[in-house]
Every structure is written in C-alpha cells, then in structure tokens.
Amino acid sequence: MSDKHIQWQPSNISKKDRHLLNSHKSCVLWLTGLSGSGKSTLAYEMDRLLYNQNVRSYVLDGDNLRHGLNGNLGFSPEDRSENIRRTAEAAKLLVDAGMIAIVALISPYRADREQARSLFSEGEFIEVYVDCPLHICEERDPKGLYMKARAGVIPNFTGITAPYEQPFSPEIVISSNRQSLQASASRIYDYLLVHQIIENHIPGISIE
Numbered sequence: 001m002s003d004k005h006i007q008w009q010p011s012n013i014s015k016k017d018r019h020l021l022n023s024h025k026s027c028v029l030w031l032t033g034l035s036g037s038g039k040s041t042l043a044y045e046m047d048r049l050l051y052n053q054n055v056r057s058y059v060l061d062g063d064n065l066r067h068g069l070n071g072n073l074g075f076s077p078e079d080r081s082e083n084i085r086r087t088a089e090a091a092k093l094l095v096d097a098g099m100i101a102i103v104a105l106i107s108p109y110r111a112d113r114e115q116a117r118s119l120f121s122e123g124e125f126i127e128v129y130v131d132c133p134l135h136i137c138e139e140r141d142p143k144g145l146y147m148k149a150r151a152g153v154i155p156n157f158t159g160i161t162a163p164y165e166q167p168f169s170p171e172i173v174i175s176s177n178r179q180s181l182q183a184s185a186s187r188i189y190d191y192l193l194v195h196q197i198i199e200n201h202i203p204g205i206s207i208e
C-alpha cells in the first residue's frame with residue numbers, strides 16, 4: 001500500500017525515448033505452465049534469439065527469483081500470489097527501462113495472472129501458455145520433483161496436489177510436446193515482429 005506522503009518522482013526520459021534508443025519496443029512475455037512444461041528452456045532460448053538480433057531482453061525465472069527477491073515465499077496460494085505480484089512489478093520496471101521481460105513462472109491462478117496483466121498498457125502483456133500434458137511433464141521430470149510430490153515429500157505441488165488453471169485466451173499457445181524448441185521460439189519471435197514490437201535487426205554479437 002503506498003503511503004499518502006510518498007510522491008511519484010517523474011523521469012526525464014520516457015519509455016518511448018528508450019524505445020528510440022534501443023530501436024525496438026518493450027513488452028513482457030509471460031510464460032505460464034506446469035512444472036516441466038518447458039517454460040525455462042523456452043525463456044532462455046528466446047533470450048538468446050533476441051540477443052542475437054540486438055534486442056534487449058532479460059529472463060525473470062521463478063526458480064531463480066526464489067533464491068533472492070522471492071526467497072521468503074513458499075507455495076501456498078497467498079505466497080504464490082505475492083510471488084507473481086512482485087515478479088510482475090519487476091517486469092514492469094524492465095518494460096519501463098525499454099526491455100523485453102521474459103517471465104517464466106508457473107503462475108497457476110488466473111486471477112493472479114490477470115492482476116499482473118493489469119499493471120501493463122494494452123498490448124504490452126503477452127501471455128504465453130506453455131501447454132504440455134501433465135503425464136509428459138511427469139515423464140520429463142527434469143528435477144525429480146514430480147517423483148517427490150507423488151511420494152508426498154513435496155506438498156502443494158502444482159498438477160498433483162495443487163491446481164493449475166489454464167489461461168482462457170492467451171496471446172500465444174505453445175505445445176511443447178508437439179513443437180520443437182526452435183519452432184516454439186520462432187512462433188513467439190514472429191508474434192513480436194507482426195505486432196511491431198521488434199523489427200528484423202542487423203544481427204550483432206552471436207551467442208550459440
């Protein structure tokens with residue numbers, strides 16, 4: 001809650017000025033989906049793709065944020081809401097700084113995602129549903145967490161003992177069990193081009 005004695009300090013440089021400097025617009029790519037659906041893999045692939053096209057981007061990954069900014073939060077519905085609120089505020093700062101913020105959070109509740117969306121202007125919040133059937137995520141189990149959740153070692157595990165609410169109308173749907181990683185990244189890249197958030201840039205430094 002903001003205090004009535006705290007005033008907003010305006011900047012001399014607008015978001016539009018930063019877009020001019022960067023030669024691209026800014027937005028948030030909000031990747032939501034089950035654990036193991038491929039959010040982090042896709043987020044970092046997008047980051048590399050954008051970097052190689054001279055586009056400023058940065059990944060806010062749930063696991064990483066829970067080591068610092070969100071380190072005091074657990075997995076109750078209230079803590080997940082707070083996790084999403086803080087991450088959305090951090091993404092808003094990156095968008096204000098002229099960057100493409102790539103958020104990879106399970107963000108299982110629709111209401112929390114809608115709250116996050118409400119912080120942004122029209123067209124700035126791009127919800128990407130990383131769709132993957134639970135049984136495939138469980139087969140992948142890249143961190144062995146589903147096994148622990150089934151064994152009762154991890155409580156409130158999304159998809160097993162806690163809910164995941166699918167988005168009703170995400171801007172982009174990725175089926176990570178049917179599309180390759182490269183095809184998924186290209187799909188998002190094309191969305192950014194079509195919506196004139198980025199243009200085809202002259203490639204700069206290349207990261208393999």
Ligand SMILES: Nc1ncnc2c1ncn2[C@@H]1O[C@H](COP(=O)(O)OS(=O)(=O)O)[C@@H](OP(=O)(O)O)[C@H]1O
Nearest residue numbers: 035036062075080083105106107108155156157158
């Ligand atoms: N109970 C429970 N449920 C779901 N996930 C769990 C849980 N406990 C730990 N983990 C690990 O934490 C990562 C999810 O963190 P998020 O910040 O993305 O979650 S949330 O958006 O607040 O729901 C998640 O990362 P991803 O697998 O990358 O999604 C897990 O590695």
Ligand SMILES: Nc1ncnc2c1ncn2[C@@H]1O[C@H](COP(=O)(O)OP(=O)(O)O)[C@@H](O)[C@H]1O
Nearest residue numbers: 035036037038039040041140142176179180181
């Ligand atoms: N098309 C795909 N897109 C993303 N990940 C994929 C794909 N196919 C297989 N995978 C694998 O699925 C796993 C997804 O793990 P991760 O990216 O950590 O998911 P999440 O961040 O959603 O928990 C990785 O081991 C990745 O290699």
